[in-house]
Amino acid sequence: MAHTPKPSEEARVSLVGAGPGDPDLLTVKALRCIQQADVILYDNLVSEAIRDLFPKDSTALFVGKSKHRHGIGQHRLNDLIVQLAQQGLQVCRLKGGDPFVFGRGSEEMLALHQAGIATEVVPGITAASGCTSYAGIPLTHRGLAQACTLVTGHGESELDLDWAGLARGNQTLVFYMGLSQLERISATLQRYGMAASTPAALIEQGCRPEQRLVTATLAELPLQAKQHGLASPTLIVIGEVVSLSAALAWFGAPSQTLPAALTA
Secondary structure (H helix, E strand, O other), X not given: OOOOOOOEEEEEEEEEEOEOOOHHHOOHHHHHHHHHOOEEEEOOOXXXXXXXXXXXXXXXXXXXXXXXEOOOOHHHHHHHHHHHHHOOOEEEEEEOEOOOOOOOHHHHHHHHHHOOEEEEEEOOOOHHHHHHHHOOOOOOEOOOEOEEEEEEOOOOOOOOOOHHHHHOOOEEEEEEOOXXXXXXXXXXXXXXXXXXOOEEEEEEOOOOOXXXXXXXXXXXXXXXXXXXXXXXXXXXXXXXXXXXXXXXXXXXXXXXXXXXXXXX
């Protein structure tokens, strides 16, 4: 077994989830880590409203990555976090959503542990939970969905997924980072048996004042995304629970009547 260095008492890193954008959704501990940090390394999913909370005397470094633009690269970023911590600085690595949900926080934590850096994880509200809640879409609902599957729609080449399993009913599918793969996602799910009429939604800039919600059927979703000019970050939600979005609307929209299937 490889030797793991004893953590330094001086060096410390907090891997912090910033949630999906609304600063009011930050946990108390997340806000405390931000306020006490000497250096904050943040990505492109950390909203401007949250960045406005950064202490004026802290150093803020943008280390964001997006599709086809990988910034400084993950390995170099890992090295940078280690180097800053080894200088005795309190480092807050701030990530949109939750560090351990498609956030590569575990990769950074492995690098920190290998270097003997004391590290803590502060969970954040992941987009699947936050954005759907703000869009009036429950991830589960009696009679509509008894399970929820979170999927990354981003792949270097092929999306290596269990499409047959994803196409089965009675569940909610949430695709992160899948907007550029939307046509493929829609077509493949239908090919594996999911009905073209399955309710689906696109949530752009979820949990932020500029949030946009587009609902459609699974088959219509790619066209609707183009017609509305949606851009990242956009969450894809597929499943019968989307039919509740109008009735459960509360964020910037009036409530409406329940779907007939639920009032019969």
